Amino acid sequence: MRSFESKNRTSTEDIKSLRLITAIKTPYLPDGRFDLEAYDDLVNMQLEDGAEGLIVGGTTGEGQLMSWDEHIMLIGHTVNCFGGSIRVIGNTGSNSTREAIHATEQGFAVGMHAALHINPYYGKTSIEGMISHFDSVLSMGPSIIYNVPSRTGQDIPPRVIHTLTQSPNLAGIKECVGNDRVKQYTDNGIVVWTGNDDQLHDARWDYGATGVISVTSNLIPGLIRQLLFEGKNPSLNSKLMPLIEWLFQEPNPIPLNTALAQLGVIRPVFRLPYVPLPLAKRVEFVKLVKSIGRENFVGDKDVQVLDDDDFILVGRY
Amino acid sequence: MRSFESKNRTSTEDIKSLRLITAIKTPYLPDGRFDLEAYDDLVNMQLEDGAEGLIVGGTTGEGQLMSWDEHIMLIGHTVNCFGGSIRVIGNTGSNSTREAIHATEQGFAVGMHAALHINPYYGKTSIEGMISHFDSVLSMGPSIIYNVPSRTGQDIPPRVIHTLTQSPNLAGIKECVGNDRVKQYTDNGIVVWTGNDDQLHDARWDYGATGVISVTSNLIPGLIRQLLFEGKNPSLNSKLMPLIEWLFQEPNPIPLNTALAQLGVIRPVFRLPYVPLPLAKRVEFVKLVKSIGRENFVGDKDVQVLDDDDFILVGRY
């Protein structure tokens, strides 16, 4: 189903050079549909503060709560409105090879620059099955492989990655296992983005990582960029650590969603099974913002503590 | 779900000014999936020969045989690759209001410039129901209303159209009832594209139509453009009439599909319930091409008579 129209083609090399990729949040209207106005604002803030790539519909963007038509539409929308300014990486992976094939084919057709691919979570498979799974989609275009055993229940071992490096489309790895694993790859010339914000500074400066696929950059894109581009900065890194810890106290994107709502840049709407952090944690976030400086966060409204009643939780949408 | 990013926004006025809009064919791979390479070639030929707009997934493009995710993907793809050069009008109408709402919302989100809307065919409805149906989607962006009672089983009467003119998004009408109906609208300042290629010359020059949404322009875009832009030309019009009659001897797009396959610009793959014209008709087409001149048709291969065995018919895809 390949198109050879060249307008949006991006080389795998281009993807390899990206340092700051934000796993962008998907905001919702009160009925649970996408809030594209808010989304566009979020993306514009990323552009202004220096993000170079976006993961659309990642776990942060709650791709797991989207129907595929919503998901591909959001990729197409992002390409159409922002594809000239930022690299759009669609999370078209799936634990079903069929779905990964279909979504990836569609994602490239609507112009995404690269695909993010996960190993088959939950269903899991053998090593041979994992390789067959990735082989089914790697030929379609530039691809990043995503390893996050704490979610998938199954590590992608280095030998799988080394097999996949035979494909010219493999741009690199989003690795969440830790910096030793990062180094194992970067020592062998494989591009890595850490998926752990708390390790990004060291991953970048000490372990050879190209950059980060970040959750935290949804909130403070400029500071994350500073950590990646302006040399070692352990003091800034330390200063951000309490915020990063706050963001991962519960499964992401629960804290992120809560934070963005309190910053006034998204409506306080959650698609279940996500629910907001409790009040005490919401109060903490306001303190963290004040400590780091409101001006470093996205948006320009006062940060506020939302009440329980302010949040809308939707199950049917 | 509206986005206000302005990149691809097109005013209703822009849509009103388009003269040559091609209801573009959707070509297929042997397994029934879209053949995007061939599609891109078809679109490029339209661009070169002066088409100003495309209907994506119209009845000619076999939107009725697409799943919605395919359909929206094709709109997104077209916008992404060609949206800067040609106006992309998605056929996001449906006989189900729910589907029309969902598809139109998604189509505008991926950047289509306008929507084509049909009245509820097959299921049909009352006049009040028809108006409610169109009201549900007109607010989303520039829209063309499509009237083709020979397909829908129900005429959209002028009083419905007059009600809809209250919406600033109504760009105009694709009208297939005939030139008297065309004139009834154009006399009242309503923009009309005829949907009947055999009437397009007169519609344009004698009945006030702005132009045509054409099937025939899939084959001879340059000549159709000439009919629309270079003044009255009854002799050219007469010369094309046998081709146009050939194209509508069976329900469109059966002859068109057969013709494009014989011109070598698409694979000879039909999604059922469409099947190729019989051999005798296929022979006729080759003669028509020679009579009008191969150089006036899209593609540059020799036109050929295909055998029955050359065609692939797919039911599951």
Add this chain to the structure above:
Amino acid sequence: MRSFESKNRTSTEDIKSLRLITAIKTPYLPDGRFDLEAYDDLVNMQLEDGAEGLIVGGTTGEGQLMSWDEHIMLIGHTVNCFGGSIRVIGNTGSNSTREAIHATEQGFAVGMHAALHINPYYGKTSIEGMISHFDSVLSMGPSIIYNVPSRTGQDIPPRVIHTLTQSPNLAGIKECVGNDRVKQYTDNGIVVWTGNDDQLHDARWDYGATGVISVTSNLIPGLIRQLLFEGKNPSLNSKLMPLIEWLFQEPNPIPLNTALAQLGVIRPVFRLPYVPLPLAKRVEFVKLVKSIGRENFVGDKDVQVLDDDDFILVGRY
């Protein structure tokens, strides 16, 4: 994907013997989902008053406004709850051959006794295409072909039907063209159900029709049964004619939906593009009920005139 489990297998001969088949209404909850409690009540009333078969998701049941998963679920539900007492005929036809194949396969898998198949409406096709379309699905199980050119824009000519009679699965024709066409088939031993309630008495007694696939029997199943089973009864037929005319003054199921809501057997919820009849017509219905006798209608609440505000119209659901 065939199953040979015999539990619900029905022979084509069994289907041929059904006289009273009701094209059952699908009732909705205020959010537009199916109201299965009300549906089950409607079906039970049909059982009590002698209907022998149901069309599930026909045009009356608004199959055109269902997603396929809803549609197959409703067929499965009906089979599960009532399949031992009444024949369940799923309207798994489509103008897309792919969709007809997929839905028919699924419908038989969940136990439907027969399929109703329409020719490709709106998109239309050639005679050869029509035959290929039906051939793609006829092998799956007992089938009724549905001809209604006023909806489809294209008559199924007798020569197509005669070709299809080669399949042992062809149970018969639902024919809406009129009683001369009915006779043309019945003279040749082809089973016919008229799709026109105003002609059912004569079709049955003078033109050889086996019975009717009825809309009116949603309201007065017992009286329709009487017309079919108890000998010629022109006086009863005449008495019912005003009701039948009222029911078809606007595209079905608009009046039926309005009537059932006023009888208190369904919630007054319409999926767009259907909207209720205006007040004056609603008043008329109450008079018709009184004239024919409330006891002959389904339900046991007083018939009432609903206000405009009582109705809920849903576009997104």
Add this chain to the structure above:
Amino acid sequence: MRSFESKNRTSTEDIKSLRLITAIKTPYLPDGRFDLEAYDDLVNMQLEDGAEGLIVGGTTGEGQLMSWDEHIMLIGHTVNCFGGSIRVIGNTGSNSTREAIHATEQGFAVGMHAALHINPYYGKTSIEGMISHFDSVLSMGPSIIYNVPSRTGQDIPPRVIHTLTQSPNLAGIKECVGNDRVKQYTDNGIVVWTGNDDQLHDARWDYGATGVISVTSNLIPGLIRQLLFEGKNPSLNSKLMPLIEWLFQEPNPIPLNTALAQLGVIRPVFRLPYVPLPLAKRVEFVKLVKSIGRENFVGDKDVQVLDDDDFILVGRY
């Protein structure tokens, strides 16, 4: 969307009493569609050998590789053909609350007796989110909660289960954490089925488990029944252990699929990302069958070692 038709209603108490529930395999045709004939045969073998319940579309049945319409169809099919003889438990859980709601509603509508619900795998959520997720579906009918942290990446802690016991619809827990956890629940009167075949004997006789939701019973239903119903039998249990270990050497259902194909009861078709075990392991299986006795396994063909070429792997289906 609830139906109150009572035909297939099953009380939660009935579900609680089931000892042997098989997580039934879904077999495929060479094009990847369901092979319902083979499926029906598999179910009949379960019936004959004493299984009392089936999980339809579990991880063993590869629900994660089904579209929802396939999945609900398979539930409806199973209910329709076998619902009078065996309890049908649909795996209508999902990591998306929306999908779990929709599928569970549809599953009960087509007559399933109970639902199996998983916590949100991969996406994960907070404790509060987990409870909200289960609360969204528990009201619909008898439900089993499934805890398998090795797949989901997140344990369902006992305090969540204790909260859910407030619902009269909670039938019990499918627990894979181990027998200490099993005992923790059974000591408190909560029904448990172990999800670990290697622990089922002890779970049943020493830890209070009601029974098992078994993978191995796809192969040897009679022997698994014996382990559950005929008193402690450590010798039989030991005898089966090598088979059970063989079955879980790679992520289930890879070995099971390989085994069933070699027993000749399913076609050797795998949906990716599953691929067959390598030859050496396939040879081992034949030895295991001979050691336990072919007559104890489903089917009556000779067990054979399949060649690599015998297997069909499908990615698009």
